[in-house]
Amino acid sequence: MAQLPKNLQALQEEIEGHARAYGLDFFPVIFELLDYRGLNQVAAFGGFPTRYPHWRFGMEYEYLTKSYAYGLSKIYEMVINNDPCYAYLLECNAEVDQKLVMAHVYAHCDFFKNNLAFSKTNRKMMDDMANHATRIRRYMDKCGVETVENFIDVCLSLENLIDPHSPFIVRERPKTDEEPARPVVRRLKSKSYMNDFINPPEYVEAHRKKLEEEAHRKKRFPEDPVRDVLKFLIDHSPLENWQRDILSIVREEAYYYAPQASSKIMNEGWATYWHSKLMTEKVLKDSEVIDYADHHSGTLGGRTGRLNPYKLGVELYRNIEERWNKGRFGKEFDDCEDLVERNRWDRKLGQGRDKIFEVRRHCTDVTFIDNYLTEDFCHEHKLFIYDFNPKTGMYQITDRDFRKVKQRLLFQLTNFGQPFIDVVDGNYRNKGELLLKHKYERIELKHDYARETLRNIQRIWQRPVNIETVVDEKVRRVTFNGEEFEEKDISDKVA
Amino acid sequence: MILRIEQDHNRFKQIVRGRIKKDLKKYISSGELIGRKGKDLISIPLPQINIPQFIYGQKQTGGVGQGDGAVGTVLGAGEAEGDGKGQAGNAPGAHILEVDISLDELAEMLGEELELPEIKPRGRKNIMSTKDRYTGISRYGPESLRHFKRTYKETLKRTISTGTYRPDAPILIPIRQDKRFRSWKSAVMPQANAAILYMMDVSGSMGEEQKEIVRIESFWIDTWLRHHYKGVEIRYIIHDAEAREVDRDTFYHTRESGGTVISAAYKLCARIMETEYPPDEWNIYALHFSDGDNWSQGDTEECITLLKEKMLPRVNLFCYGQVESPYGTGQFLVDLKETYADDERVALSKIENKDGIYQSIKDFLGRGR
Numbered sequence: 001m002a003q004l005p006k007n008l009q010a011l012q013e014e015i016e017g018h019a020r021a022y023g024l025d026f027f028p029v030i031f032e033l034l035d036y037r038g039l040n041q042v043a044a045f046g047g048f049p050t051r052y053p054h055w056r057f058g059m060e061y062e063y064l065t066k067s068y069a070y071g072l073s074k075i076y077e078m079v080i081n082n083d084p085c086y087a088y089l090l091e092c093n094a095e096v097d098q099k100l101v102m103a104h105v106y107a108h109c110d111f112f113k114n115n116l117a118f119s120k121t122n123r124k125m126m127d128d129m130a131n132h133a134t135r136i137r138r139y140m141d142k143c144g145v146e147t148v149e150n151f152i153d154v155c156l157s158l159e160n161l162i163d164p165h166s167p168f169i170v171r172e173r174p175k176t177d178e179e180p181a182r183p184v185v186r187r188l189k190s191k192s193y194m195n196d197f198i199n200p201p202e203y204v205e206a207h208r209k210k211l212e213e214e215a216h217r218k219k220r221f222p223e224d225p226v227r228d229v230l231k232f233l234i235d236h237s238p239l240e241n242w243q244r245d246i247l248s249i250v251r252e253e254a255y256y257y258a259p260q261a262s263s264k265i266m267n268e269g270w271a272t273y274w275h276s277k278l279m280t281e282k283v284l285k286d287s288e289v290i291d292y293a294d295h296h297s298g299t300l301g302g303r304t305g306r307l308n309p310y311k312l313g314v315e316l317y318r319n320i321e322e323r324w325n326k327g328r329f330g331k332e333f334d335d336c337e338d339l340v341e342r343n344r345w346d347r348k349l350g351q352g353r354d355k356i357f358e359v360r361r362h363c364t365d366v367t368f369i370d371n372y373l374t375e376d377f378c379h380e381h382k383l384f385i386y387d388f389n390p391k392t393g394m395y396q397i398t399d400r401d402f403r404k405v406k407q408r409l410l411f412q413l414t415n416f417g418q419p420f421i422d423v424v425d426g427n428y429r430n431k432g433e434l435l436l437k438h439k440y441e442r443i444e445l446k447h448d449y450a451r452e453t454l455r456n457i458q459r460i461w462q463r464p465v466n467i468e469t470v471v472d473e474k475v476r477r478v479t480f481n482g483e484e485f486e487e488k489d490i491s492d493k494v495a
Numbered sequence: 496m497i498l499r500i501e502q503d504h505n506r507f508k509q510i511v512r513g514r515i516k517k518d519l520k521k522y523i524s525s526g527e528l529i530g531r532k533g534k535d536l537i538s539i540p541l542p543q544i545n546i547p548q549f550i551y552g553q554k555q556t557g558g559v560g561q562g563d564g565a566v567g568t569v570l571g572a573g574e575a576e577g578d579g580k581g582q583a584g585n586a587p588g589a590h591i592l593e594v595d596i597s598l599d600e601l602a603e604m605l606g607e608e609l610e611l612p613e614i615k616p617r618g619r620k621n622i623m624s625t626k627d628r629y630t631g632i633s634r635y636g637p638e639s640l641r642h643f644k645r646t647y648k649e650t651l652k653r654t655i656s657t658g659t660y661r662p663d664a665p666i667l668i669p670i671r672q673d674k675r676f677r678s679w680k681s682a683v684m685p686q687a688n689a690a691i692l693y694m695m696d697v698s699g700s701m702g703e704e705q706k707e708i709v710r711i712e713s714f715w716i717d718t719w720l721r722h723h724y725k726g727v728e729i730r731y732i733i734h735d736a737e738a739r740e741v742d743r744d745t746f747y748h749t750r751e752s753g754g755t756v757i758s759a760a761y762k763l764c765a766r767i768m769e770t771e772y773p774p775d776e777w778n779i780y781a782l783h784f785s786d787g788d789n790w791s792q793g794d795t796e797e798c799i800t801l802l803k804e805k806m807l808p809r810v811n812l813f814c815y816g817q818v819e820s821p822y823g824t825g826q827f828l829v830d831l832k833e834t835y836a837d838d839e840r841v842a843l844s845k846i847e848n849k850d851g852i853y854q855s856i857k858d859f860l861g862r863g864r
């Protein structure tokens with residue numbers, strides 16, 4: 001590993017010192033200096049120096065290289081969640097940019113280390129990614145590149161079928177070897193001639209049925225719907241060992257990346273908040289102000305109508321800081337309806353800094369927005385919702401109402417804007433078929449993709465697979481049996 | 496330094512290439528692929544290879560945005576994916592990839608995909624022509640061909656090596672031995688010429704979709720023939736009840752109404768062939784697209800006579816493509832089939848829709864003529 005040049009080393013020490021003084025708490029950070037090809041490679045590999053061979057990384061690389069070559073975009077900064085944190089600097093950047101990137105990176109590291117969503121992530125992912133690569137290369141040697149790559153393609157098709165919350169859920173099911181007692185309907189004591197009145201036969205019968213159903217439900221497989229479809233497939237599909245291993249690798253990497261997706265706004269907002277603080281209060285030289293301002297506004301800019309996570313994030317943090325500094329929260333403030341009073345409201349609490357540190361520890365994007373996006377903020381920052389208008393073929397602004405904006409935002413963030421898919425039956429029709437269910441949220445699946453994905457699941461499950469979803473506002477079951485698709489509307493009503 | 500990613504990158508590019516081959520049929524039909532740029536390059540905006548997943552249908556999802564604008568303000572067209580930041584995920588957006596392929600490569604792919612035989616231009620039509628190319632440097636030549644830079648360099652070398660060069664007064668005077676001249680080589684080249692005569696029915700029954708089909712199909716035929724011949728001349732004839740020669744643009748965009756008298760076009764075509772393209776110098780291709788709804792049976796007979804007497808003896812290949820339209824009866828194809836089913840100079844094809852283009856190109860070019 002090449003050492004950083006002297007001037008950058010000095011910068012790193014300086015910035016690290018300032019960051020620590022502000023209370024940021026991070027893993028050790030190792031900066032590496034790369035040329036744009038190297039940086040593009042790392043970026044294409046999702047931040048890592050080595051990944052298993054797959055064309056998808058090449059595709060990303062092609063995109064990055066071309067857009068860099070044509071001056072469309074440039075990667076400033078890249079940092080990975082690992083202990084120690086690795087971060088990359090672009091060799092040809094000016095010193096002021098390097099400063100900005102370093103400041104930005106330290107805040108990211110602080111976020112990785114302290115945010116709860118990241119608490120279960122693998123902090124030695126750098127090593128594990130390399131191990132994954134070695135393992136997959138070995139399988140390629142053994143089974144052939146094409147075979148393995150095709151299987152990876154299949155796995156990637158299911159990559160999003162994980163349960164991001166599962167690392168935090170501990171489910172314990174006491175396992176008993178005992179045969180469960182046969183359900184018996186309890187009867188009230190009665191004289192024999194009163195029996196038919198006190199325990200009416202139809203009631204007894206109905207109750208017996210209910211109990212039996214209950215018992216039957218317990219025999220279902222899986223007992224409860226499983227969100228982590230990948231795990232279910234790993235555990236129960238008739239795969240070869242190498243296939244099982246690859247599927248596990250894909251799943252593990254998906255879980256590693258999941259918190260980054262679920263805290264994008266917070267993470268970028270946090271980093272932006274701190275780079276701006278560090279730069280403007282400590283690090284910046286007079287001669288660098290213009291360049292800094294230019295690049296900083298570049299990160300926060302964006303076309304009208306597009307929500308920029310950096311911008312939304314940093315503005316929310318600042319808003320929270322101000323509210324807690326001035327005590328603009330709680331019942332008293334919420335109940336105050338006098339606008340003048342509200343605008344003047346300042347209890348001089350000075351709790352802002354502590355508050356944002358607390359927020360960065362406990363929240364993910366969903367809770368961040370849910371707890372701290374206020375009506376005032378929404379108006380001040382001109383948030384709106386837009387929709388596709390089929391009549392004009394255009395996206396149009398549809399509303400500026402606070403509640404709707406927030407609701408939409410939350411909906412989009414929930415489950416990363418991915419549909420909810422559960423395994424509901426692993427022995428469907430008692431024929432070992434797989435039944436998935438799409439939890440319908442008034443948005444339908446992209447149908448052709450869904451069919452192709454189903455085809456891929458079938459390759460893993462190897463028995464017919466079904467998904468219950470909604471197509472054209474009707475509940476439909478799509479089946480793929482390995483050769484052909486069958487689609488059947490099973491109900492007109494959408495639950 | 497060779498990067499680790501190169502392996503993946505190459506693999507991706509191979510897949511993309513392979514994709515073009517495999518999905519050529521689809522591309523031809525969609526008509527998205529074609530765009531001529533510069534001299535002989537086309538740029539193909541290639542979508543990414545998208546691995547299918549369970550995802551939401553895009554058009555149904557809106558998003559949250561930030562900025563000015565009243566309710567109803569248009570933000571952008573539907574195709575541009577409206578990902579506000581709902582996509583807080585790490586899912587990459589739709590990237591657009593530009594792949595540049597030369598028309599020659601494209602023609603090769605077309606050939607491979609459709610298993611087309613190479614065209615062998617007929618021997619007697621190969622005119623040998625000599626062409627001069629300035630490729631070399633010579634010590635002798637006329638002053639008009641003097642190579643200034645080389646001569647200057649030689650002079651410089653000489654003066655420096657003899658010690659007469661004075662940096663303070665760098666005046667160089669070339670002498671006879673310093674002078675260098677451009678020289679040429681005469682190359683003898685076989686020259687194969689082809690003339691393509693397109694005829695299209697533009698009567699009222701030919702709609703936009705039918706023309707689109709003709710456009711796409713003729714693009715591929717052009718590409719293929721250009722791949723095989725050095726000089727290709729293309730003429731365009733449109734006809735309804737009357738026929739006239741037009742330029743390329745008009746050919747594709749005219750919409751007339753009126754009846755269909757096919758013989759008018761054949762007459763004009765035969766006249767152009769007779770006057771301008773003697774068959775011993777040209778490989779002639781005549782292609783006719785219509786919906787097959789001729790005015791009268793009598794006219795059809797006249798067409799067949801024209802074909803037999805004036806056109807077929809001259810052409811390498813006569814192609815008739817019948818584009819399905821809701822109005823045409825399609826009788827013309829049936830009539831031609833009766834007479835020419837076995838004639839190898841005649842290729843007949845029925846194009847039902849865009850997907851039919853694939854088969855039709857095969858029909859037309861599959862004979863290696």
